[in-house]
Amino acid sequence: MVSERASARTDRIRLLVVGLALSLASHAAVADVVAVVSAKSTITTLSKSQLADIFLGKVSRLPNGARVVAIDQAEDAPARAEFYLKLADRSAPQMKAYWSKIIFTGRGQPPEEVHSSADMKKRIAADPAAIGYIEESLVDDSVRVVGRVQE
Amino acid sequence: MRTLLSHGENPKKHPRRRYIARSAGLQQATSHRVYAYRTHKLIAAVLIPALGCAAVVNADESMSPADPGPPLFSFSGFGTLGEVHSNDDRADFTSSLFKPTGAGYTHSWSADVDSLIAGQVTATFSPKFSAVLQVISEQSYNNTYTPQVEWANIKYQFTPDFSIRAGRTVLPCFFLSDTRNVGYTYAWVRPPVEVYHLLPVATSDGLDVSYRSHLGELADTIQLNAGGDTTHLTDNGGDSKARHSWGVSDTAELGALTVRVTYQYTNLTVPALDSFFGELRQFGPQGAAIADRYDADHKPNRFFDIGAGYDPGAWFLMTEWAYSQTNSFVTQSSAWDVGGGYRLGKLTPYVLFARTKADKLSDPGLDLSSVPAVLVGHAIGLNAELNSILSTNPVQSTGSIGARWDFVKNCDLKLQLDHTRLGAGSSGTLINIQPGFRLGGTLDLFSAAVDFVW
Numbered sequence: 001m002v003s004e005r006a007s008a009r010t011d012r013i014r015l016l017v018v019g020l021a022l023s024l025a026s027h028a029a030v031a032d033v034v035a036v037v038s039a040k041s042t043i044t045t046l047s048k049s050q051l052a053d054i055f056l057g058k059v060s061r062l063p064n065g066a067r068v069v070a071i072d073q074a075e076d077a078p079a080r081a082e083f084y085l086k087l088a089d090r091s092a093p094q095m096k097a098y099w100s101k102i103i104f105t106g107r108g109q110p111p112e113e114v115h116s117s118a119d120m121k122k123r124i125a126a127d128p129a130a131i132g133y134i135e136e137s138l139v140d141d142s143v144r145v146v147g148r149v150q151e
Numbered sequence: 152m153r154t155l156l157s158h159g160e161n162p163k164k165h166p167r168r169r170y171i172a173r174s175a176g177l178q179q180a181t182s183h184r185v186y187a188y189r190t191h192k193l194i195a196a197v198l199i200p201a202l203g204c205a206a207v208v209n210a211d212e213s214m215s216p217a218d219p220g221p222p223l224f225s226f227s228g229f230g231t232l233g234e235v236h237s238n239d240d241r242a243d244f245t246s247s248l249f250k251p252t253g254a255g256y257t258h259s260w261s262a263d264v265d266s267l268i269a270g271q272v273t274a275t276f277s278p279k280f281s282a283v284l285q286v287i288s289e290q291s292y293n294n295t296y297t298p299q300v301e302w303a304n305i306k307y308q309f310t311p312d313f314s315i316r317a318g319r320t321v322l323p324c325f326f327l328s329d330t331r332n333v334g335y336t337y338a339w340v341r342p343p344v345e346v347y348h349l350l351p352v353a354t355s356d357g358l359d360v361s362y363r364s365h366l367g368e369l370a371d372t373i374q375l376n377a378g379g380d381t382t383h384l385t386d387n388g389g390d391s392k393a394r395h396s397w398g399v400s401d402t403a404e405l406g407a408l409t410v411r412v413t414y415q416y417t418n419l420t421v422p423a424l425d426s427f428f429g430e431l432r433q434f435g436p437q438g439a440a441i442a443d444r445y446d447a448d449h450k451p452n453r454f455f456d457i458g459a460g461y462d463p464g465a466w467f468l469m470t471e472w473a474y475s476q477t478n479s480f481v482t483q484s485s486a487w488d489v490g491g492g493y494r495l496g497k498l499t500p501y502v503l504f505a506r507t508k509a510d511k512l513s514d515p516g517l518d519l520s521s522v523p524a525v526l527v528g529h530a531i532g533l534n535a536e537l538n539s540i541l542s543t544n545p546v547q548s549t550g551s552i553g554a555r556w557d558f559v560k561n562c563d564l565k566l567q568l569d570h571t572r573l574g575a576g577s578s579g580t581l582i583n584i585q586p587g588f589r590l591g592g593t594l595d596l597f598s599a600a601v602d603f604v605w
Contacts, residue, residue, distance in 0.1 A: 049368065058370060060311045075560070089464025093497070093557040097336045100604045103227055104271060104336075105321070105329045106283035106302055 233265030546574025
């Protein structure tokens with residue numbers, strides 16, 4: 001009786017560990033995501049904390065006075081989940097909760113959204129003030145990488 | 152040992168008892184909620200000029216084609232569907248002191264405690280000029296779900312760090328007060344009633360100024376508010392008035408750490424118990440002294456709160472301490488809570504503990520030896536009534552365990568168990584106290600809630 005219960009418990013723990021490992025593995029499978037601006041932008045590099053301030057809506061101007069507008073990928077885009085997980089240690093639901101606090105207290109609105117990494121690249125390339133993120137493999141000479149969010 | 156309520160009547164059958172129990176249960180009615188009948192005027196006052204200005208401003212600040220800017224109107228909303236079960240059928244548990252019923256006596260399982268739905272429209276006329284209107288439907292004082300205006304203001308953003316809002320805002324008194332209705336934004340089923348009853352709902356019609364400064368990695372936001380409001384109490388409780396309200400709140404953010412400190416002043420008038428204090432005053436100087444001590448006629452109310460949250464991502468901790476002081480029947484109370492959780496993927500188990508105490512649960516009342524013999528019976532009745540009012544000042548503590556499960560996009564499910572101990576001689580935050588209810592007893596609650604945002 002006792003040993004049955006004990007083995008049921010170890011089974012449950014094993015299940016939990018496997019589940020955790022799988023969820024970690026699924027994050028690791030996503031390609032590296034990089035922050036990009038237009039090739040026409042004057043921005044060359046940004047620190048992780050500067051990027052976090054921009055994408056969490058805390059700043060809309062850089063220290064040099066340049067205006068900066070964050071652009072998001074669609075809510076379901078893998079690049080978006082990966083970007084915020086690395087940038088702010090926040091999952092998609094945590095980011096949704098974060099913006100809900102700001103929206104429902106009238107303090108602001110989340111960044112404008114584009115549908116795909118390709119749209120993101122077009123949107124960024126056309127606007128010197130815009131900043132977004134795409135998979136590193138998609139970077140070409142229309143955009144400039146200004147920051148990485150990997151540890 | 153069982154302590155029985157001194158007056159055993161069913162409040163429902165005795166409107167006056169119910170009236171007093173409710174209005175005393177009101178606690179700091181410093182709050183300033185207004186109901187539908189006043190809101191239409193306000194919406195008109197705030198939004199019509201705002202919409203009128205929109206065209207002018209848009210013409211003023213034309214944007215470059217590459218930057219279409221935010222849309223003029225954005226619509227969003229949130230809601231909670233909740234069920235609460237209480238193991239004590241002689242009193243109602245409820246989440247806000249403006250709700251007339253809850254789980255326990257009125258319903259074994261109550262959806263009224265936590266359920267609500269709200270819609271919001273944000274109008275962004277220009278990068279600097281915006282307006283917000285948020286309407287919420289939840290159980291209100293008259294047991295209807297008539298939509299009420301929670302936020303309705305216009306905002307002018309002078310710089311990215313400096314803004315002024317005019318209209319209705321929710322006062323940032325508690326750590327979670329301005330988002331307390333949006334269950335999706337926090338882990339627990341509801342903010343702990345021990346702390347949040349001290350100043351239950353706090354919208355203010357007036358002005359609000361916000362200034363943010365940056366010091367290296369530290370972002371500090373100071374917010375000043377001034378205004379006032381009228382709160383409609385229960386069916387026969389009349390309007391309580393909060394005049395000359397002002398407050399200051401400072402929020403410091405450093406990485407994963409957030410600390411907020413608030414001071415709020417209000418001049419409070421609660422007419423609900425006027426006839427009771429009028430009767431006391433007929434007992435000469437000693438009656439007048441007691442009435443002056445406990446009535447709520449233009450009484451200053453001072454409120455202080457400090458809260459902190461640490462949320463590095465995988466886990467979080469939150470704590471706050473609040474203190475409220477007024478020379479009225481609600482006397483002075485303090486409360487604190489501490490809670491935390493650990494995120495295991497989509498599942499977040501959490502624990503929470505909260506405690507509140509009030510400094511005055513009883514009073515000797517009128518000195519019967521100096522009362523004319525013919526009035527002794529009446530004086531005894533008034534003393535009992537005074538003590539029953541004071542016994543509704545909550546003293547209680549609650550330990551909670553629960554879990555939040557983010558089971559699908561923009562939606563969570565929460566299950567929570569609460570174990571509450573009432574302080575000796577106190578009915579805690581409970582309402583609709585019934586004959587046989589045990590003051591100073593314990594209470595177990597089970598809550599289930601689904602929160603959503605869109």
